[in-house]
Amino acid sequence: MTTPLLVSTDWLAAHLNDPNIRVVDVRWYLLEKDKVGREEYLRGHIPGAIFLDVDADLASPVGHGPGRHPLPRLDAFAETMARAGVGADTHVIAYDDKGGAVAARLWWLLRYAGHDRVSLLDGGITPWMAESRPLQTEVPTFQRASFVAQPHPDWRVGFQTVDALRNDPKALLLDVRLPERYAGKFEPLDPRAGHVPGAKSAPLAGNLRSVDDLRFLDPAALRERFNQLGANDAERIVVYCGSGVNACQTIFALQLAGIDGALLYEGSWSDWSRTPGAPIAVGKE
Numbered sequence: 087m088t089t090p091l092l093v094s095t096d097w098l099a100a101h102l103n104d105p106n107i108r109v110v111d112v113r114w115y116l117l118e119k120d121k122v123g124r125e126e127y128l129r130g131h132i133p134g135a136i137f138l139d140v141d142a143d144l145a146s147p148v149g150h151g152p153g154r155h156p157l158p159r160l161d162a163f164a165e166t167m168a169r170a171g172v173g174a175d176t177h178v179i180a181y182d183d184k185g186g187a188v189a190a191r192l193w194w195l196l197r198y199a200g201h202d203r204v205s206l207l208d209g210g211i212t213p214w215m216a217e218s219r220p221l222q223t224e225v226p227t228f229q230r231a232s233f234v235a236q237p238h239p240d241w242r243v244g245f246q247t248v249d250a251l252r253n254d255p256k257a258l259l260l261d262v263r264l265p266e267r268y269a270g271k272f273e274p275l276d277p278r279a280g281h282v283p284g285a286k287s288a289p290l291a292g293n294l295r296s297v298d299d300l301r302f303l304d305p306a307a308l309r310e311r312f313n314q315l316g317a318n319d320a321e322r323i324v325v326y327c328g329s330g331v332n333a334c335q336t337i338f339a340l341q342l343a344g345i346d347g348a349l350l351y352e353g354s355w356s357d358w359s360r361t362p363g364a365p366i367a368v369g370k371e
Contacts, residue, residue, distance in 0.1 A: 328354055
């Protein structure tokens with residue numbers, strides 16, 4: 087049976103006690119200094135959910151790869167999944183409270199490691215709470231599973247590939263950061279402001295219904311959005327954000343739209359802006 091990309095709160099509520107379901111809370115806050123993902127999880131999470139941290143579980147330490155959030159080593163990621171009780175038959179449901187901007191990192195990593203049984207909770211924990219569905223504060227434990235990574239190394243690209251593709255008329259490079267960061271009006275994290283020359287601005291919030299409804303647009307609307315950006319004419323699509331976390335949400339949205347094969351620029355802007363001699367554009371496209 088094909089694993090759905092998205093599941094609704096109704097679907098999750100009906101399957102919450104299925105033995106092969108593993109719910110994962112991936113809440114994480116980069117700029118909101120008053121919030122810590124693990125603390126939010128401990129205040130209340132979907133029953134049975136475990137917590138995984140972007141910095142500790144879904145990335146390697148800075149310096150062990152390009153950018154601020156290098157991809158985790160596959161052996162380390164496999165160990166994390168095994169300890170979480172995720173095996174070959176486990177259906178992982180990932181959620182956050184940012185419209186999938188964080189949870190999609192786990193979705194992408196699992197599929198990159200060869201585990202396709204993974205979905206996002208549409209809208210995350212926000213509609214779950216709005217619907218007064220149950221929360222718990224207890225931290226569950228699960229029996230260790232066997233997780234064997236079978237990676238797709240060609241799903242990620244680095245600086246040299248992006249530098250070549252930005253001048254390729256058959257390639258589409260999408261920058262999913264805030265428009266102000268794309269334009270170089272401000273840069274809160276990385277050493278230089280602006281964007282990769284040739285990249286198009288595609289803020290990840292545009293994949294969602296509204297600022298108040300964090301569910302994804304329907305596939306037809308997403309496809310129209312990406313085609314307006316040039317996806318219908320592109321032979322290769324590369325997506326980047328600040329450090330390779332949020333970009334996964336747009337790769338997910340492309341999948342929802344039926345557009346397969348988008349690549350992740352692993353180090354994203356945190357890599358490009360730190361590379362000596364890397365050209366930078368500012369302003370609109």
